[in-house]
Amino acid sequence: MxxxxxxxxxxxxxxxxxxxxxxxxxxxxxxxxxxxxxxxxxxxxxxxxxxxxxxxxxxxxxxxxxxxxxxxxxxxxxxxxxxxxxxxxxxxxxxxxxVVWQELVSRTGDESRLNITFLAFLSISCLLAAVGVVTDSAVTIVGAMVVGPEFGPLAAMAVGLVRRRFDLVRRAGLALAVGFPVAMLITALGTVLGEAGGLFDRNALGGEHTVDFVYKVGPFSLIVALLAGAAGMLSMTSAKSAALVGVFISVTTVPAAGYAVVAAVLGDWNRSLESVAQLIVNLVGIVIAAAAVLLVRRRTFTTPDAGRPLSTG
Structure with missing residues (x-):
């Protein structure tokens, strides 16, 4: 209650x-x-x-x-x-x-705000992903997935599209459009410093690796993103937040961003571009699936949006 x-x-x-x-x-x-x-x-x-x-x-x-x-x-x-x-x-x-729609709008609005905390978590998660790439550590990649805060803006974008709260869509879009480039630039700097310090060499991506799934785009990339987006939104709307952890460790948004940066710094542009494609597929898939879940649930819960402005504090 x-x-x-x-x-x-x-x-x-x-x-x-x-x-x-x-x-x-x-x-x-x-x-x-x-x-x-x-x-x-x-x-x-x-x-x-x-x-x-x-x-x-x-x-x-x-x-x-x-x-x-x-x-x-x-x-x-x-x-x-x-x-x-x-x-x-x-x-x-x-x-x-x-579905308590006003609670959902308020919650996703708070989680999609572009601030220092959001940028810090996204940057740390991208750096963790980069470490996982150069050390071929799937465990570190999973850690990067869990730390990443990107599901909040993605969920907010889905809520905004379904409820026609375009202020929410703009806030979420800004967080993603600024957050990922900033985090990737910081990760690029860390990668350059790591290579210069002798932590790894330019052959770190050569051959086959356990974490190669991060950059390889295929049908299952979209399928996993759709399933994760649906599960994540079901979790948020039913107050079963524990399921969100499973969502975080099933999609390769942050790991793809980290892999793209490492590959670009090391001159492997093919893998870098594939990683960017993987990132885009996951972002789009999550939003589509989350919005679809809300559309289905809206058929039962049809009360109008109160239209209250998002908090800025």
Missing amino acids: LHLRVVCPTTTTDDVVRVLTEHPGTTHLVVLPGVAVQPEGDVVEADIAREATDEVIAALCGLGVDHHGGITLEQIDTALSDAADRAERDAPGEAADA
């Missing part, structure tokens, strides 16, 4: 209470008159079944609460209550299948 807190003008409180009491998926309703200071008004709290959340939030936004007050949601880990059990039982649908 989720804990809902609404700050609203006193003139809207009765309508908010009506929305919450009439929906079978809500319980533990509390009204605190006049306690809100900024913005001034009342506070209404309730516990709400996840599968009822999208509909209730849409109704509250229809009352203008998101403009004249505020709506917050928090995850409840444990609820020992017969009333809560009834609310979850009476709410239409299943909690694992429920």
Whole structure:
């Protein structure tokens, strides 16, 4: 379940209470008159079944609460209550299948922001991939996959396309368009320094290697990207975030970027271009599959987007 807190003008409180009491998926309703200071008004709290959340939030936004007050949601880990059990039982649908669209837009918007932290993680993951390439270490390649933060912007792009939130698409596109070149430039510098320091020689890519799958583009490259994108979006929309780890270690986005840089620095332009192609195939495949999952789920959850601007903090 989720804990809902609404700050609203006193003139809207009765309508908010009506929305919450009439929906079978809500319980533990509390009204605190006049306690809100900024913005001034009342506070209404309730516990709400996840599968009822999208509909209730849409109704509250229809009352203008998101403009004249505020709506917050928090995850409840444990609820020992017969009333809560009834609310979850009476709410239409299943909690694992429920999409809380506003939560999804907010989450992907935060994870797609271009900032120092995003660039640092992406650069570190590309450097790890480069180390995995020159040492022929599949374990290090897997580590680079896990560290890479690129799924956030890719998921945000899919959400933005499906919900027609082009501000979200622009933010995600900017993070990817700036993040990967910056990370690859830093990795190129590291590769040059590593070669100059004698950590490896220009024959590091010669012959067959365990990690050659990173740059070899084929039908399975797209298939894996599609499956990973679908699994990743299912994980995000059903709050089963543990499955995201499996997504991270199944696609060769960051490893392909790292391989492309190493191959370019060492003069193997064929492998470098193939790695870039691998990167593009994975990025596009993930977005397509993630958007397809959202399109299928939208057929059941059709409440309109509140259209709130993305946070910039």
